[in-house]
Amino acid sequence: MTRKIIVVGWGPAAHRLVTGLLSDDADVAVTVYAGDGAEAHDRDALPDTLSGGPAAAGAALPAVHDPRLDLRVGVRVTAIDRMHRVVHGTDHRIGHYDALVLATGANPVLPPIRGLRAADGESLMAGVHPAHSAADFRALAQAATKASRAVVIGGSAIGLRVAAALRAVRTESPERAPLPVELVDQMPATPEITPADAYFRLRQTGVIAYQDCRVRRLEEGPDGALAAVTLADGYRLTTDLAVLTCGTAPNVALAWTAGLAVARGVVVDDALRSVSDPAVYALGGCAEHRRTLSGPTDVARLQADVLADRLSGRDALRTYRGIPPTPRPAPRMNTVVAEAERFLKAAAA
Structure with missing residues (x-):
């Protein structure tokens, strides 16, 4: 049957x-x-x-x-x-x-940031994009070709990849420089959370990364679209494109x-x-x-x-027990020193 x-x-x-x-x-x-x-x-x-x-x-x-x-x-x-x-x-x-x-x-998780939503209280402010579904990425790719600057909010693995990809986005004019991209990560810079290598490689692409920072609010311009991202310490990032990668x-x-x-x-x-x-x-x-x-x-x-x-019915008794965690070997001293040196170079960049 x-x-x-x-x-x-x-x-x-x-x-x-x-x-x-x-x-x-x-x-x-x-x-x-x-x-x-x-x-x-x-x-x-x-x-x-x-x-x-x-x-x-x-x-x-x-x-x-x-x-x-x-x-x-x-x-x-x-x-x-x-x-x-x-x-x-x-x-x-x-x-x-x-x-x-x-x-x-x-x-996608929408962070509790003031100014995130448009005046209707439902949709996101113009210029603010999630990065989760294929439709999200199609809309983001179109917006990136017209943007003057971009800020990625969230330092997850997907956030780092989106930031690097935005740097390589194809602009409408070949004469235009690569899109300036900044990334805001509220997590501190620790190897247990995000390896220093990841941020070192990200900075090599030209992305400016702010770690252990929180976003206070999104500022709206006269046209009702995104104009800037303000951090918790008051530092203001001028931008017309913000990407949410907050999990x-x-x-x-x-x-x-x-x-x-x-x-x-x-x-x-x-x-x-x-x-x-x-x-x-x-x-x-x-x-x-x-x-x-x-x-x-x-x-x-x-x-x-x-x-x-x-x-x-091929294997009606097969079960899923989860994937065992991959053991992390204890780092050797020269590895620790090399990672610290790379991190310091990245922090100074």
Whole structure:
């Protein structure tokens, strides 16, 4: 009997899961609610799209073509009826499932900064962009070609990559100099948080980095668009483009309204199954396994592989136990000295 599987979301974790489910002749019918569009993207590659060229197309994951797949583009799930095992979509259709997989991912965190939002209180001020989805990066790439300066707020790994990519962005005129980019990181400069090497390489690209700094407010210009970023100490960074890279939070709204167990993410067991409903699963950025969020993309890929094996019947007993932390060897003295020297050079730059 054909197993009906519904997947909510079309990010890299969902794409990996669906590819695995359809990799052989498993008797499944897969319905995907792809509210953000037909293309799934590798989020790790999205910063590279800012500079254009071949990298811009490299973030798109391969299209999946299979008669067992029903990809509902632009349709979102509005409610889950767990008792009858159906979901309701924005297209007013009902989808029946034997297994429901939540792959809703995570949403970008908007920091509590004064002046972040426009006058309507809902949208961001003109000139302020998140950096999370493919649509975000398309809008950011377009804005960067017209910007005079850029400030990246948030020193996460994605923040450092976005800052470096903005320096290489293609401007509208070949005669224009590279885009001046500054990065504000509220975390102190410690190897445990961000390796000094990362900032040393970033400064080599021409990015000016401010560490252990907080943003007080965003200043609005006469035209209602961003004019400057003011730091906590009063220092003012003139800019017409600000990029928010302040982390993400699991997108659990749908799971919460359905009455599923939610802590920070959708709580799942070693089978990646909701602890409150054996017919519902979660993986990727929205899932919480053993009090740990998925985090890196490679974790989501492993979860997708495990769940594909279970739901397709290839290995119905396969479990996910998490990824053990990589042991960090004790640094040798010459390594410590070399890193300190690089950090001091970077600080003096």
